[in-house]
Amino acid sequence: MAIAQIYVNLPVTDLEASTKVYLAMGGTVNPDFSGDTSVQVAFADTILVQLMTRETFATFTKRSTSDGPIEVINALAAGSREEVDRLADAALAAGATEPREAQDMGWLYNRAVDDPDGHCWELLAYDPSAL
Incomplete structure (x- = not known):
């Protein structure tokens, strides 16, 4: 059996503010899996981010959701450098922050954005033939 979808579940402090950032990065809300304490944002049929209030998220784990060291960096591939810049700029305008400068390695261009919860x-675009 092959993996069919990826779901990234994230605890957030302000559901509305976080949703705004993810929509700015090109996602769309799936109303079937959204409500007062959780919003599902789809980037594709197979890439879904479930934003949950910290209280709702805590019902799925016994581990603490307190701030701590970063444990994961998620990545979304875009079609071009211009699309990366457009999505990153839209996320920043929607309340995200940019933790570092853009990286241009010739074959790969990326920018990082942190949502309101860090x-x-x-956001990246790459040309594997130029590697």
Whole structure:
């Protein structure tokens, strides 16, 4: 059996503010899996981010959701450098922050944005033939 979808579940402090950032990065809300304490944002049929209030998220784990060291950097591939810049700029305008400068390695270009809770997302475009 092959993996069919990826779901990234994230605890957030302000559901509305976080949703705004993810929509700015190109996602759309799936109303079937959204409500007062959780919003599902789809980036594709197979890439879904479930934003949950910290209280709702805590019902799925016994581990603490307190701030701590970063444990994961998520990445979304875009079609071009211009699309990376457009999505990153839109996320920043929606309330994200940029934790570092853009990286241009010739074959790969990326920018990182942190959502309001510090969840890091790299937006990238690459040309494997130029590697």
